Amino acid sequence: MREHYTITELTREFGISTRTIRFYEDEGLIHPIRRGRTRLFRPSDRNLLKNILRGKRLGFAISEIREIVQMYREPPGEAGQLRAILRKVADRRGELEQKRRDIDDMLGELEAAEEACLTRMAELGVGQTSRSG
Amino acid sequence: MREHYTITELTREFGISTRTIRFYEDEGLIHPIRRGRTRLFRPSDRNLLKNILRGKRLGFAISEIREIVQMYREPPGEAGQLRAILRKVADRRGELEQKRRDIDDMLGELEAAEEACLTRMAELGVGQTSRSG
């Protein structure tokens, strides 16, 4: 595990721009340390970025991702705040389960579409090159 | 199964605005029939809308959703187009599987966060009201 990563290393690894990473810092999602003015990303920062991009792929907004990654930090010492986090965790879990149902439904539709295409090709007497599923 | 739905019925059912539905029509995602100038939504339109909103929840852009719902239509009669659809189906399936991995990873992180909170509460000697998982 490396000590630090530069911003451009992370842009290459994750296929995003420096602007994007700096934007996430401006938005308070990530807090790299500095050597002079230059950002240095620790492995934990890199991991956090990975989490952020996961959230993006799942369609969460920046404001939501901010809330989510805040839940991953050291739990606070106050009971009310802990309960608030637990509630949010439960909410997000519900959302994710909805998304999973959405994925399954969508996969079902795709399969139906594929079947329809294959049937149509058979009708036309067209040979297929390969079959994925 | 009803014959037709009005626009406001669908807005209530799905929790979206009339502007949104009309926007989707402008974007060519949906094509309700008309009685005069008034839109009438068939059950198939309602189902299509459901598909569109699924895509939205999963973070697909309108342009992607347009492509996706086009794949659900009657397959064309030309072999090249059929093969193109099959390729797109395979691509989307790959994306959905990535999203599913993202969901599982994120659920894992949430679980870890929950554990950390519960541990912290135990340390503090705080009673929990309930446990979801």
Add this chain to the structure above:
DNA sequence: TACGAATTTGACTTTTACGTAACTCGTGGC
């Protein structure tokens, strides 16, 4: 057929998530 509620269309505005341009700073090599 007159009225109010719902609908349509069109234009303009807003928010989000960055992109782009223009410039400065700091550091290593010669």
Add this chain to the structure above:
DNA sequence: GCCACGAGTTACGTAAAAGTCAAATTCGTA
């Protein structure tokens, strides 16, 4: 000391996805 070069900052721009508002229709119905 100068230069190249990557990184930083500031400010403005923009595309997508609606929200908002106004004006014109249209519909059910009394």
